[in-house]
Amino acid sequence: MNREIKLIAIDMDGTLLNEEKKISKRNIDTIKAVLDQKIHIVLCTGRPYSHAIEYAKALELTSYMVTANGAVLLNDQGQVISKHLVDSEHIKLMSEMSLQSGSSYWALSTEELFRDNIPEHYQQLEWLKFGFIPKSKHSTEQIKNQLQAHGLFEITNTLPTNIEVNALGINKAFALNKICKELEIDMSQVMTIGNALNDLVMIKEAGLGIAVANAQEIVKEAADFITASNQESGVAVAIEKWILKTI
Numbered sequence: 001m002n003r004e005i006k007l008i009a010i011d012m013d014g015t016l017l018n019e020e021k022k023i024s025k026r027n028i029d030t031i032k033a034v035l036d037q038k039i040h041i042v043l044c045t046g047r048p049y050s051h052a053i054e055y056a057k058a059l060e061l062t063s064y065m066v067t068a069n070g071a072v073l074l075n076d077q078g079q080v081i082s083k084h085l086v087d088s089e090h091i092k093l094m095s096e097m098s099l100q101s102g103s104s105y106w107a108l109s110t111e112e113l114f115r116d117n118i119p120e121h122y123q124q125l126e127w128l129k130f131g132f133i134p135k136s137k138h139s140t141e142q143i144k145n146q147l148q149a150h151g152l153f154e155i156t157n158t159l160p161t162n163i164e165v166n167a168l169g170i171n172k173a174f175a176l177n178k179i180c181k182e183l184e185i186d187m188s189q190v191m192t193i194g195n196a197l198n199d200l201v202m203i204k205e206a207g208l209g210i211a212v213a214n215a216q217e218i219v220k221e222a223a224d225f226i227t228a229s230n231q232e233s234g235v236a237v238a239i240e241k242w243i244l245k246t247i
């Protein structure tokens with residue numbers, strides 16, 4: 001790799017965080033060493049901002065944050081600078097699909113997470129994404145096929161056993177491209193690290209796309225490099241190899 005990396009985008013669950021939902025000391029120390037080199041660190045997560053900000057504070061990050069799989073982009077002051085919603089009628093449609101398939105579901109608005117229940121005032125809320133928890137692999141494929149047939153949705157997952165849905169075209173790469181324009185850098189100068197289907201596009205579009213060892217196979221196949229697992233500080237290993245060049 002001969003390009004200069006100016007921004008590192010890191011997924012959280014299954015990547016930066018270990019199975020106890022904590023950031024290892026090695027990951028913390030390595031990220032802080034990168035910040036000393038004036039390289040931007042951007043957390044790119046499926047979580048809402050409220051469930052991610054404490055981790056950003058622990059890392060002393062003062063940069064952009066991509067949340068809800070790219071539906072919400074925030075600046076270094078925590079202000080929303082980009083928001084892309086799922087139509088409320090699409091939320092209703094997916095809740096009905098879930099019930100018909102016997103699956104559990106959740107729906108994330110800008111204010112609240114609803115589980116197996118859409119409130120009567122659903123049309124008055126701003127919806128960020130929807131999640132299916134199918135009862136079987138067969139059910140998962142059936143739901144995916146139904147969603148794809150509508151042609152209205154961005155379909156990903158965080159685990160092989162779930163389905164996450166955003167508005168069509170909204171993903172982590174979409175948000176990262178916006179950040180790059182703001183910072184006047186190119187996606188070829190971006191390094192991304194992830195593990196799941198909701199990381200796939202950003203791994204493909206980055207100059208250097210990295211999968212952790214515990215990543216889904218489709219993500220590993222798309223990556224330029226496979227680092228250690230999230231349990232083994234895979235984020236730190238990747239940064240030490242490609243940025244700090246200490247291993």
